[in-house]
Amino acid sequence: MNKTKEKIFNAAIDIISQKGFYKSTMDEIADKAGVAKGTLYYHFNSKDDILIFLIDEGLSLLKSQILEKINHMKNSAEKLREIIVVQSNFLFKYKDFVLILLSQLWGKEEIQNSFREKIYDYLKIIEDIIDEGIEEKLIEKCDKKLLSSAFFGMISSLIIFQFRNNDVIDPEHIADSVIEYTFNGIHYRDKSL
Amino acid sequence: MNKTKEKIFNAAIDIISQKGFYKSTMDEIADKAGVAKGTLYYHFNSKDDILIFLIDEGLSLLKSQILEKINHMKNSAEKLREIIVVQSNFLFKYKDFVLILLSQLWGKEEIQNSFREKIYDYLKIIEDIIDEGIEEKLIEKCDKKLLSSAFFGMISSLIIFQFRNNDVIDPEHIADSVIEYTFNGIHYRDKSL
Amino acid sequence: MNKTKEKIFNAAIDIISQKGFYKSTMDEIADKAGVAKGTLYYHFNSKDDILIFLIDEGLSLLKSQILEKINHMKNSAEKLREIIVVQSNFLFKYKDFVLILLSQLWGKEEIQNSFREKIYDYLKIIEDIIDEGIEEKLIEKCDKKLLSSAFFGMISSLIIFQFRNNDVIDPEHIADSVIEYTFNGIHYRDKSL
Amino acid sequence: MNKTKEKIFNAAIDIISQKGFYKSTMDEIADKAGVAKGTLYYHFNSKDDILIFLIDEGLSLLKSQILEKINHMKNSAEKLREIIVVQSNFLFKYKDFVLILLSQLWGKEEIQNSFREKIYDYLKIIEDIIDEGIEEKLIEKCDKKLLSSAFFGMISSLIIFQFRNNDVIDPEHIADSVIEYTFNGIHYRDKSL
DNA sequence: TATGAATGAGGATTCATTCAT
DNA sequence: TATGAATGAATCCTCATTCAT
Numbered sequence: 140m141n142k143t144k145e146k147i148f149n150a151a152i153d154i155i156s157q158k159g160f161y162k163s164t165m166d167e168i169a170d171k172a173g174v175a176k177g178t179l180y181y182h183f184n185s186k187d188d189i190l191i192f193l194i195d196e197g198l199s200l201l202k203s204q205i206l207e208k209i210n211h212m213k214n215s216a217e218k219l220r221e222i223i224v225v226q227s228n229f230l231f232k233y234k235d236f237v238l239i240l241l242s243q244l245w246g247k248e249e250i251q252n253s254f255r256e257k258i259y260d261y262l263k264i265i266e267d268i269i270d271e272g273i274e275e276k277l278i279e280k281c282d283k284k285l286l287s288s289a290f291f292g293m294i295s296s297l298i299i300f301q302f303r304n305n306d307v308i309d310p311e312h313i314a315d316s317v318i319e320y321t322f323n324g325i326h327y328r329d330k331s332l
Numbered sequence: 333m334n335k336t337k338e339k340i341f342n343a344a345i346d347i348i349s350q351k352g353f354y355k356s357t358m359d360e361i362a363d364k365a366g367v368a369k370g371t372l373y374y375h376f377n378s379k380d381d382i383l384i385f386l387i388d389e390g391l392s393l394l395k396s397q398i399l400e401k402i403n404h405m406k407n408s409a410e411k412l413r414e415i416i417v418v419q420s421n422f423l424f425k426y427k428d429f430v431l432i433l434l435s436q437l438w439g440k441e442e443i444q445n446s447f448r449e450k451i452y453d454y455l456k457i458i459e460d461i462i463d464e465g466i467e468e469k470l471i472e473k474c475d476k477k478l479l480s481s482a483f484f485g486m487i488s489s490l491i492i493f494q495f496r497n498n499d500v501i502d503p504e505h506i507a508d509s510v511i512e513y514t515f516n517g518i519h520y521r522d523k524s525l
Numbered sequence: 526m527n528k529t530k531e532k533i534f535n536a537a538i539d540i541i542s543q544k545g546f547y548k549s550t551m552d553e554i555a556d557k558a559g560v561a562k563g564t565l566y567y568h569f570n571s572k573d574d575i576l577i578f579l580i581d582e583g584l585s586l587l588k589s590q591i592l593e594k595i596n597h598m599k600n601s602a603e604k605l606r607e608i609i610v611v612q613s614n615f616l617f618k619y620k621d622f623v624l625i626l627l628s629q630l631w632g633k634e635e636i637q638n639s640f641r642e643k644i645y646d647y648l649k650i651i652e653d654i655i656d657e658g659i660e661e662k663l664i665e666k667c668d669k670k671l672l673s674s675a676f677f678g679m680i681s682s683l684i685i686f687q688f689r690n691n692d693v694i695d696p697e698h699i700a701d702s703v704i705e706y707t708f709n710g711i712h713y714r715d716k717s718l
Numbered sequence: 719m720n721k722t723k724e725k726i727f728n729a730a731i732d733i734i735s736q737k738g739f740y741k742s743t744m745d746e747i748a749d750k751a752g753v754a755k756g757t758l759y760y761h762f763n764s765k766d767d768i769l770i771f772l773i774d775e776g777l778s779l780l781k782s783q784i785l786e787k788i789n790h791m792k793n794s795a796e797k798l799r800e801i802i803v804v805q806s807n808f809l810f811k812y813k814d815f816v817l818i819l820l821s822q823l824w825g826k827e828e829i830q831n832s833f834r835e836k837i838y839d840y841l842k843i844i845e846d847i848i849d850e851g852i853e854e855k856l857i858e859k860c861d862k863k864l865l866s867s868a869f870f871g872m873i874s875s876l877i878i879f880q881f882r883n884n885d886v887i888d889p890e891h892i893a894d895s896v897i898e899y900t901f902n903g904i905h906y907r908d909k910s911l
Numbered sequence: 912t913a914t915g916a917a918t919g920a921g922g923a924t925t926c927a928t929t930c931a932t
Numbered sequence: 933t934a935t936g937a938a939t940g941a942a943t944c945c946t947c948a949t950t951c952a953t
Binding site for chain 4: 544585627634655662665668674675683685689690705710
């Protein structure tokens, strides 16, 4: 990504997360990037193209961060814990990107189908780990597709929690809570025994 | 809601869930509803106004369905189970509405803030039950705001799971799995003992 | 004019003078009049028709007020003086009507041509008096059509003066000044002689 | 003003004077200007903005014409005469502009208030000269604000006279008559003495 | 006489995209 | 590579008018 394209990339994240994809205009993005509108079309084929590029870059980053971390781990439960941590941190570091992504997952149009396909690729990573965990008897038998969806939705929607609390929350706390919740559930267990 | 307004309401749900709010046009909605474009504006102030009305009606329905069910329940764990069941069923029965709702939760504009406020109201119901459950020692101590967000996100995102499986899924199965997951977590427990 | 029509008439004057004819809507006029929109169409054929009725009624009133006053006057200079007084007072008493009238005199469309024709009828009254005055050697020979136009424009535009001074002006003072100006001009005359 | 903006400017004057501001459409103006509708919005923010630009340009031109002429005059009576001449000629040369201006002076909306403010600026020029004239004992003491309004209205409304006579009038004749009328009034004076 | 729900033609405005420079 | 003036299809919204009651 050269200098100009990067300026556009950052401006697009900024503007689109602020106003939503459809309410963002090429003018605004160009303005924010400090380039002429025509320049956008030199680097991207269309407005949709910018969005696709954004999503691809963001998801690639998330995937690579996760794979890098869990690469040399052996224990699948540990891997899942790490994914929760990485995804939580990613949520806060790249909040604007995540907002754009989440706003695009619910449509029935072709472009949104393609975004969901990319999410499925990501979920596959999680599913594979769940599989491992089941095999290793670290994780209960379960519907792994269902679980990975739930897993993804649970963490992502925490961004709503973040809105509600005006951004003053601690990613560590979130990750810990989600790990506890995910592994042990909310059922009360008498610890006095 | 009179006859005409209801025709518009149904057409709007249909069109907007299909194409997304911003790609839906007033012409299409009017066409689908079988009324003239001007009639839309006789019953609603603006396109936004239709969306707001949709969200309000949908969330009211969900809330009333849940409150009706848990009204005469005593056990808070039972109540949470019921909420999972109702919300899961709602997800499948009113999939189109849920898609519209989910697509609107991630923006920073005033209208989306207002939608999130309405979600918070809904989450309050869940939080109160969690509180009860903690008091009754049926549920572990936890961050209830965080948990209710996670809870909502987990169930909602199952709609992605549904997309992935081309709609051939069983709401019962989903509800059961989510209940199991939520209460006991995914940690393997040796049942041979 | 029956009760309902009068309510509409007054509401129309009010709304149209406030927002201008084209920015006024039938809804607003009906609202202000306290009747249903359909009722407007029972009493008038169209929006234009309301405007025409307004102008006709207003100009008739002005004409009748003037004719009543100058009817038994003999001296044409006195008559002109009286016209200035009446027209000045009319300007302040029926300011809203005058504003509507003045806003309509400058177009090239058929309806505005018709309004100007009505103004010409009014100017004829003045011209005839000027004629008398010239014959009686009370008024200098002049282009009476030009003069009556100037005369009308001069008084009417005083409404601009009124705007500028936030309505706190004295019609008497205006009438006196215009009379003095009209008859003697602004040329300095040495009164010490 | 660049080439395209000038084309729009001329087209707007033409169309708006013909049909009135509110009955003129952006389509018509674009057509007449020989540009696409979007081009109008590249050069102006809105339809109102075109009107404001028109009024500003026209009044600037009138002011500069007058100031240029009276700049090196000493005698204030001469200056007033010159203003009458210039304004009369302007009336005929830029009849379309004057019609647009006059149609906009009578409303109570913000935009019309702003137009009147601009007229007040113009009237100030006249007032100052009246002041000078009074000081130099060339003009009788009078209410200069009232007089400048009357003065403006008198000349402007001659456009009605022009309508009435189907445009076949002589600006020279008008200017002469108005000068005579303004300075000496219409009172008969026995010249045989 | 009076109502007000429904209409639909009309108009202002937006904005992604193009292209000559 | 980069620009920005120009485009015009698309879209929201307005509002005078109609008509069944």
